[in-house]
Structures are given as structure tokens and as C-alpha cells.
Amino acid sequence: MRWGRCIAPLALLATWQALSWLGAIPAHKLPSPLMIMAGLVELIQRGLPPGYRLDYHLLYSLYRVAWGFLLAAAVGVPLGLLMGWSRRIRGVVGPLVEMVRPVPPLAWIPLAILWFGIGVKSAAFIIFLGAFFPIVLNTTSGVLAVSPALQEVARTLGAGEGDVVRRVLLPGALPSIFVGLRIGLGIGWMTLVAAEFTGVKSGYGLGYMIMVARDIQRADQVLAGMVVIGLTGLVIDQLLRYLGRRLMPWQGGG
Amino acid sequence: MSLELTGIAKTFAARDKQPAVEVLRDISLSIEPGRFIAVVGPSGCGKTTLLRIIAGLEPVSRGRVLLGGDEVQGSPGRVGLVFQDYALFPWRTTVDNIATGLQMKGTGRLQRRQEAQRYVAAFGLEGFEQSYPHQLSGGMQQRVAIARAMIMEPEVILMDEPFGSLDSQTRNALQEFLLRVWQQRQDTIVFVTHNVDEAVFLADEIIILSARPARVVQRVNVEASRPRDRTSAQCNAIRRRVLGMLQEQRGDTAMTT
Numbered sequence A: 001m002r003w004g005r006c007i008a009p010l011a012l013l014a015t016w017q018a019l020s021w022l023g024a025i026p027a028h029k030l031p032s033p034l035m036i037m038a039g040l041v042e043l044i045q046r047g048l049p050p051g052y053r054l055d056y057h058l059l060y061s062l063y064r065v066a067w068g069f070l071l072a073a074a075v076g077v078p079l080g081l082l083m084g085w086s087r088r089i090r091g092v093v094g095p096l097v098e099m100v101r102p103v104p105p106l107a108w109i110p111l112a113i114l115w116f117g118i119g120v121k122s123a124a125f126i127i128f129l130g131a132f133f134p135i136v137l138n139t140t141s142g143v144l145a146v147s148p149a150l151q152e153v154a155r156t157l158g159a160g161e162g163d164v165v166r167r168v169l170l171p172g173a174l175p176s177i178f179v180g181l182r183i184g185l186g187i188g189w190m191t192l193v194a195a196e197f198t199g200v201k202s203g204y205g206l207g208y209m210i211m212v213a214r215d216i217q218r219a220d221q222v223l224a225g226m227v228v229i230g231l232t233g234l235v236i237d238q239l240l241r242y243l244g245r246r247l248m249p250w251q252g253g254g
Numbered sequence B: 001m002s003l004e005l006t007g008i009a010k011t012f013a014a015r016d017k018q019p020a021v022e023v024l025r026d027i028s029l030s031i032e033p034g035r036f037i038a039v040v041g042p043s044g045c046g047k048t049t050l051l052r053i054i055a056g057l058e059p060v061s062r063g064r065v066l067l068g069g070d071e072v073q074g075s076p077g078r079v080g081l082v083f084q085d086y087a088l089f090p091w092r093t094t095v096d097n098i099a100t101g102l103q104m105k106g107t108g109r110l111q112r113r114q115e116a117q118r119y120v121a122a123f124g125l126e127g128f129e130q131s132y133p134h135q136l137s138g139g140m141q142q143r144v145a146i147a148r149a150m151i152m153e154p155e156v157i158l159m160d161e162p163f164g165s166l167d168s169q170t171r172n173a174l175q176e177f178l179l180r181v182w183q184q185r186q187d188t189i190v191f192v193t194h195n196v197d198e199a200v201f202l203a204d205e206i207i208i209l210s211a212r213p214a215r216v217v218q219r220v221n222v223e224a225s226r227p228r229d230r231t232s233a234q235c236n237a238i239r240r241r242v243l244g245m246l247q248e249q250r251g252d253t254a255m256t257t
């Protein structure tokens, strides 16, 4: 069953490789899968620029994402809980959130650099902006979806406001909070790489690495970088899903 | 401690183009401790609203609700609630659902587990202590919900059509189960139902409400001795009487709407 899911991608790769061998796909435009593999090995062993190895690029990118994402979660989840809990807070904060949300995180890059300089702080800020909104919005809507009956039952069982928020709204909204975290982390990851393309760079970072590969016309390494970005995103998402299942054993399947 | 309702009236204020709704009009009732009271009335007449008022979840427009002489509003733990759709916490296991109120009260983990375990045994939930609500049948879920209310030893237990979404066999089994538990514990129960058979089988007294705005039309004592036979002549006679009065109430609404 599980192998069945691999058939289509493997067939695609095989066709691609075959067409490359036959010369139907020009290698300088789209290198073959095997060339990309070779490029990847070179990135791992030699690095790009030479000496700047792939694992460091990856670690730097992850480090920036971790900062931005954790910050977004630390602010977004409590704020979302408050917004779901109190109509008044929602009335005040909601319009603000809706105003800032449509601005693409990347449009903040100039300001971020002005405020924080080039480095982990401005990168974290951009990622924060990318991850924050899905986290807040999903947390809020998760709280709003908690059945009022549950809150009332809790009150008749002696729950105070604090208990209602902590013991009813928070666990009730948890599945939705996790959706927000997963979307937020996904967007944060994508935003990071784009940010490293455009401005927030400092010698290390997957986005930066890809730009270097482009400058020296190494399409194979550009693609290898893209593969690493995609796989890393997938692994992070799977980790969050796993964490979600562990934290929410009452969710059948998930 | 008795439950006293004096001159309860409730009107939901108009809002968003919805006109004001007068739901309850001058309801006075006195319910002695240990009694099993059923409340029946046309649908939409205000039965749920009445229970919510007794539970202190909804303010009254007029009148007072006294429980053993005190206002109920803002005195958690004294009134237990059981809903038709169980309203169990999906993220809590059977034991933790039952122990919720003890946790709110600050009872230690071990002690509340032990206490909850007693209810697990008495309510036929062994083997499902660590199950989540979605893993339980409807009848089991409702038993958990009843245990969760009863573990607090509330002075009144309010039940809003608690067996309304169960199949008829489970429903009968739970009716008998509830009676057994009630007879041992001597709870005061106010039980809203659409089902006159159920009211006659369970209750000491049936309160019949009018169509909206609800008033108390009649209080019928169910004299039949326990254990009751659902099909006895006595039960049938009471059933016929109550159904007749409900019919009249429906007739009234039909004419006014």
C-alpha cells in the first residue's frame, strides 16, 4: 500500500532522467535528477560558496525559523485565546489584525532591516509576521467553536473564568490551534527562504545558498537547494503532526 | 433543602431585528427535596430556559429562585446539569470527565480518581475508564454525564431531555438505571422531557407547561407505586390525562399562530 504511493513520483523521475539522457531536456535549463543528486552531494561535501556547507545553511535557516515561529506561537496563541474568550478584546484587536494581515511579510523587509539590521533578528521578525496571523486566527476561531454548553457545564461544576479559559477553551481549541501552528510554520518556512533571497542574508541560509548557485549558473545546485527546502518543510510538518497526535489522543485519527 | 421559584418571568430582549420574546410568565413552584419532577410542555415553550434559570445560567426578568433559602445565581456546584447531547469534554477520559467538578474544587488527583472510580463501578462503566467520549456509546456517554453531575452531590439535578437521542431500548434501560440510582441517593431531580410515557414512568409529579409564554397549567401527581409497570391501567390513565392537557395547549398555539 505505502509503496503504491511512490509509483507516480518514481515514474516521473524516471521519465525525466530518460528524456535528459536522450537530450530532449537541455541540462543547463533543467538538469537531470542524477545531476541534481550530484549537485546535492557537492553541497554537502564542499559547500557553496566553497567551505559554506549545506548543513550549516540548513541549521542557520532552521534557527531563524525557530525564533520567528516560537515568537509567533508565544504571542499568537494567548492572543487568539483572549480574542475568542472576550467579545470586547476581539472588537478592539480584530480590526488591527485584519488591517496588517494583507500586507505580505516580505514587504516588511526594508523596515525590518532598518529596525533590526541584517541578521537573525530581522529574519525572525519577517517569519514572525508570516506565522503569526494563521496562528491567531485559527486559535480564535477554535475558541469560538467550543460549544457554549461545555462552558456552562464547567461553570455549574464550579469553574471560574480562569478555569474556563484553561480547562475548556484551550483544550477545546487545541485541534484548531494545531492547524494554525502547522500553517504558520509552513508559511514561516516559505517566508524565510524568500527573505534570504531578497535581503536578510549573512553568509549562511538556504535561500542565500540558492542565490549564490544562481549567480554562478549552477541550476543543479539551485534545484538541490529547492529539494532540501521542500524535504525540510515536509519533515517539520510531520513532526508537528506527530506532536499533535501525542498531545491530543482524543482526536481519532488526526 | 427545597427549591422555590416565585413569580419567575423571562422575556428575551429584542435585538438585531428580532422582536422581544416573552418565554416564561409568572411561574411559581415549590419542589421538595428528594422529589423526582418531570416537566412537559409544547415544544419551544421555554422548558430549557426554565432549567437554565434554575441553574443560574440565565438571569430572570422577574421573580426569584431560591435553593434552601439562598439565591442560586453564582453558587456553583449546587445544581447539576445533564443535557440531551451529553456535553462531555471530548478531551477527557471517562474518569476525568466524571472528576471534573472535583478538580475545579481543588481535590487532589489521587482522591478524585478514587472517587470517580466509585461512580465508574456503580454506573457500569468498568473497562472504559480511560476511554474518550467518542469511543463510548450514547447510553454510556449519558451515564458519564450523569455521574459527572452526581459526584458533586448537587442539591438539584436538572436534566434536559437527557434520553431524547437514545434508541428506545437504551432509553428504557437508562430510565430504569436512573430510577435505581435516584432511589438510593434521594436526589432532587427536575427532568424535562417530550415523552409523556417517560414522565409517567419516572416522576413523582408531572408539571405541565402551557405554550409560550409558559405558565404552569397543571401539576399531576403520579400516584402509581414503584416499581411501576409502564402498561398498567393506572399509568395508562395518567398518561391519557397528561396527553389530553398537552393536546389542549397545542390546540391553543395552533389557533393563535
Ligand SMILES: Nc1ncnc2c1ncn2[C@@H]1O[C@H](COP(=O)(O)OP(=O)(O)OP(=O)(O)O)[C@@H](O)[C@H]1O
Residues within 6 Å of the ligand: B012, B021, B023, B042, B043, B044, B045, B046, B047, B048, B049, B050
Ligand atoms: N438566548 C435567547 N435569546 C432569544 N431568544 C431565546 C433565547 N433562548 C431561547 N429563546 C427563545 O425562547 C423560546 C423558548 O426556548 P426554549 O429553548 O426554552 O424552549 P424549549 O421548551 O426548551 O424548546 P424545545 O421543546 O425545542 O426544547 C424559543 O422561542 C427560543 O427561540
Ligand SMILES: [Mg+2]
Residues within 6 Å of the ligand: B047, B048, B049, B160
Ligand atoms: Mg429545550
